[in-house]
Amino acid sequence: MSILIKNVKVVGSPGISEKDKLSVLIENGIIAEIAKSVSAKAKESIDGEGLFLIPGLVDLHAHFREPGFENKETVETGAHAALHGGYVACMTMPNTNPPCDNASVVQNILEKASKIPFYLFPCGTISKQREGKELAEMAELKRAGCRAVSDDGDYVEDALLTRHAMEYVSMLDLLYISHAEDRALSRNGVMNEGKVSTRLGLRGIPNMAEAVAVARDLTLAEFTGARLHIAHVSTREAVSLIRAAKRKGVKVTAEVTPHHLIFTDEALTAYDTNFKVNPPLRQEEDIKSLREGLLDGTIDCIATDHAPHREEEKDLDFEEAPFGTTGLETAFSAVLTELYHKRKALSLADIVRLMSRRPAELLGAAEFGLIKKGIEANVALVDLAKEWTVKKDYFQSRSKNSCFIGQNLKGQVVLTISKGKVWKFV
Amino acid sequence: MTTTKTKWTKKDLLGLKDLSREEILLILDTAKGFCEISKRPIKKVPALRGRTVVNLFLEPSTRTRVSFELAEKRLSADNLTFSGTSSSSLAKGETLKDMARNIEAMNVDLIVMRHTSSGAPHRLARYLRPGIVNAGDGINEHPTQALLDMFTIREKKKKIEGLKVSFIGDILHSRVARSNIWGLTKLGAEVTVCGPKTLLPVDIESLGVRVTYDVDRAIEGADAITLLRIQLERQKESFFPSLREYMQTFGITRERLERAKRDVIIMHPGPINRGVELADDVADGEYSVILDQVTNGVAVRMAVLYLLSGARS
Numbered sequence: 001m002s003i004l005i006k007n008v009k010v011v012g013s014p015g016i017s018e019k020d021k022l023s024v025l026i027e028n029g030i031i032a033e034i035a036k037s038v039s040a041k042a043k044e045s046i047d048g049e050g051l052f053l054i055p056g057l058v059d060l061h062a063h064f065r066e067p068g069f070e071n072k073e074t075v076e077t078g079a080h081a082a083l084h085g086g087y088v089a090c091m092t093m094p095n096t097n098p099p100c101d102n103a104s105v106v107q108n109i110l111e112k113a114s115k116i117p118f119y120l121f122p123c124g125t126i127s128k129q130r131e132g133k134e135l136a137e138m139a140e141l142k143r144a145g146c147r148a149v150s151d152d153g154d155y156v157e158d159a160l161l162t163r164h165a166m167e168y169v170s171m172l173d174l175l176y177i178s179h180a181e182d183r184a185l186s187r188n189g190v191m192n193e194g195k196v197s198t199r200l201g202l203r204g205i206p207n208m209a210e211a212v213a214v215a216r217d218l219t220l221a222e223f224t225g226a227r228l229h230i231a232h233v234s235t236r237e238a239v240s241l242i243r244a245a246k247r248k249g250v251k252v253t254a255e256v257t258p259h260h261l262i263f264t265d266e267a268l269t270a271y272d273t274n275f276k277v278n279p280p281l282r283q284e285e286d287i288k289s290l291r292e293g294l295l296d297g298t299i300d301c302i303a304t305d306h307a308p309h310r311e312e313e314k315d316l317d318f319e320e321a322p323f324g325t326t327g328l329e330t331a332f333s334a335v336l337t338e339l340y341h342k343r344k345a346l347s348l349a350d351i352v353r354l355m356s357r358r359p360a361e362l363l364g365a366a367e368f369g370l371i372k373k374g375i376e377a378n379v380a381l382v383d384l385a386k387e388w389t390v391k392k393d394y395f396q397s398r399s400k401n402s403c404f405i406g407q408n409l410k411g412q413v414v415l416t417i418s419k420g421k422v423w424k425f426v
Numbered sequence: 427m428t429t430t431k432t433k434w435t436k437k438d439l440l441g442l443k444d445l446s447r448e449e450i451l452l453i454l455d456t457a458k459g460f461c462e463i464s465k466r467p468i469k470k471v472p473a474l475r476g477r478t479v480v481n482l483f484l485e486p487s488t489r490t491r492v493s494f495e496l497a498e499k500r501l502s503a504d505n506l507t508f509s510g511t512s513s514s515s516l517a518k519g520e521t522l523k524d525m526a527r528n529i530e531a532m533n534v535d536l537i538v539m540r541h542t543s544s545g546a547p548h549r550l551a552r553y554l555r556p557g558i559v560n561a562g563d564g565i566n567e568h569p570t571q572a573l574l575d576m577f578t579i580r581e582k583k584k585k586i587e588g589l590k591v592s593f594i595g596d597i598l599h600s601r602v603a604r605s606n607i608w609g610l611t612k613l614g615a616e617v618t619v620c621g622p623k624t625l626l627p628v629d630i631e632s633l634g635v636r637v638t639y640d641v642d643r644a645i646e647g648a649d650a651i652t653l654l655r656i657q658l659e660r661q662k663e664s665f666f667p668s669l670r671e672y673m674q675t676f677g678i679t680r681e682r683l684e685r686a687k688r689d690v691i692i693m694h695p696g697p698i699n700r701g702v703e704l705a706d707d708v709a710d711g712e713y714s715v716i717l718d719q720v721t722n723g724v725a726v727r728m729a730v731l732y733l734l735s736g737a738r739s
Contacts, residue, residue, distance in 0.1 A: 193628050194628055194629055195628070195629040195632045197627075197628070198627040198628055198629050198630055198632065198633065199443070199632075199633070200544060200545065200566060201544040201545075201563070201564055201565045201566025201567060201601060201604055202544045202545065202564070202565075202566070203544075203565065204628060206628075270548070270552075271544075271545030271548050271549050312521050315521035315522060315523050315524075316521055316522065317522055317541065317542075317543035317545070317546040317549065318543055318544060318545045318546070318549070319542070319543040319544065319564065320543060
């Protein structure tokens with residue numbers, strides 16, 4: 001099986017200029033040749049005229065919902081959504097049912113994923129049952145294949161348990177992912193606390209709920225030496241805390257989602273539950289800080305927090321509807337539209353670094369995030385100029401709860417090649 | 427008072443946030459005409475004959491529900507009330523859209539809706555042909571209460587523009603305060619909110635009101651004072667130390683009222699916590715217009731139903 005992509009510009013390949021039109025030959029799933037012209041005949045030929053070939057995207061934060069919530073998403077539909085959006089690897093969060101707190105759940109997920117040409121990294125839990133009371137068997141989780149642990153969806157409230165968890169993960173060299181939200185401060189909140197929540201009469205989640213939680217975890221990471229990763233940073237205060245901690249040498253990394261980089265709490269004016277996300281959409285000043293954080297390296301990468309929910313759940317009234325938006329199928333286009341086209345803040349190479357190379361490094365998966373001869377072909381072919389409107393029927397995900405529905409985006413993933421297989425969704 | 431020439435065109439009454447000054451005045455002027463009907467021996471006009479109104483109360487309510495039911499009956503509408511709580515099957519699990527479609531399928535003309543969740547009527551209004559009257563959504567708005575408050579102020583003071591109106595108590599959880607703030611500021615009143623800092627919404631100043639934590643300053647010079655109910659549960663949620671301390675610090679007593687204008691009016695949307703937000707002798711005293719508010723409520727609701735029903739024909 002061979003694939004030849006012709007006339008394509010390549011980004012994210014060491015030593016290759018983005019300006020050259022090249023041919024990329026993939027043989028038996030391996031990148032066999034990158035050259036001005038390739039004489040070999042391929043079974044499948046793809047014209048890359050006007051397009052860019054980039055390393056397949058890597059997401060550190062996705063919810064595939066299996067086991068337990070297969071009506072929202074499964075390993076298979078989640079992987080298809082990912083491939084549709086240019087992703088070749090995802091770390092899936094452990095708030096499943098049962099939670100991914102033991103080896104058998106990890107194995108079950110990995111077995112399902114093994115049937116799809118896609119890379120799935122299950123994230124284990126920090127505590128048993130994600131209850132924040134006892135440590136999960138993290139050494140066994142690691143042996144089963146976990147590279148990170150998180151009680152995602154919940155903050156580990158108990159500071160002593162957190163201390164012990166961080167000491168334990170630093171011994172195992174696992175990544176500790178923190179869902180930084182002080183539950184007492186965010187209690188009953190459904191959106192950002194501020195002018196808009198006052199105007200809409202909705203209960204607020206204050207910035208301090210994130211800031212306080214980040215501050216404690218940074219302190220504990222400094223003491224324990226754990227590799228701490230702050231999930232879905234949303235506030236200016238968290239950005240400055242992380243920036244200061246990095247300067248001090250704390251082993252901290254952070255991610256931000258496309259929706260937190262793009263929307264403010266003003267998006268909630270019509271009580272549209274697709275904008276009900278946790279952490280909530282914040283204010284313009286926060287977005288500004290998040291962007292600055294991305295540019296100066298305080299924030300390491302962009303992650304989707306792809307959180308599928310059924311339409312009937314999102315159709316409940318605002319307070320009862322669950323938090324979350326899907327993201328895998330819109331992330332690349334949304335980031336490109338906002339930060340490349342509109343604000344000209346990021347280059348395509350920056351986007352590749354933030355959405356592929358850096359998350360791959362944090363996963364300890366150096367085989368992703370670059371294009372070079374001799375490695376497995378995990379790449380995406382993208383059209384930077386394609387203008388399109390996000391519609392419900394676009395999604396491969398089993399759920400359609402996207403806050404990008406109705407948005408006009410510029411740039412789209414044309415196809416994804418994962419483990420050498422071409423994925424093109426029409 | 428001038429009679430506005432505005433015509434009512436909106437399908438729903440969701441909140442005073444969305445209304446213009448002219449629309450608010452139109453409702454208040456219309457309500458004036460309806461006051462008299464409730465004083466007749468035969469308290470009925472045929473304005474809504476043949477129209478069906480469903481009262482969907484998904485949060486416990488006595489006063490507002492009864493007031494709406496009377497308003498509907500006095501307009502000769504066919505009405506029925508569905509009461510439930512947020513824990514009933516209707517609120518839990520059934521989507522708003524399904525709920526809406528079921529009601530719509532029965533060819534209802536107007537739905538009066540109270541819901542525990544802010545924004546619920548706004549979302550329902552988008553799915554539905556029938557007009558929606560918001561009878562209180564979460565902590566967001568309670569437009570007919572604010573309208574009857576403004577009606578009462580206007581009745582007593584002959585105007586609203588330039589008046590000083592203070593709200594004292596739990597502003598954070600008060601949909602009555604929010605609706606009043608939208609309405610009164612649009613009509614040119616100077617609004618002050620007062621309460622413990624823990625019970626004032628963030629950035630409330632952005633709605634164009636003055637904030638004070640000193641109850642005496644809220645009283646001084648006020649033409650009208652509305653007290654808001656303090657719920658005991660809020661003490662358990664650490665919003666304030668005790669009802670005792672609340673009364674001492676923010677409660678309205680006769681002594682405190684000495685600072686007020688001599689023609690101040692005291693209002694309360696009910697139900698009153700006697701001895702907490704206001705003393706007995708204030709609630710029943712000469713400044714109190716609390717029962718006038720209740721009386722006016724029926725007329726204001728008649729006006730709202732009448733205007734919405736007219737916009738439909």
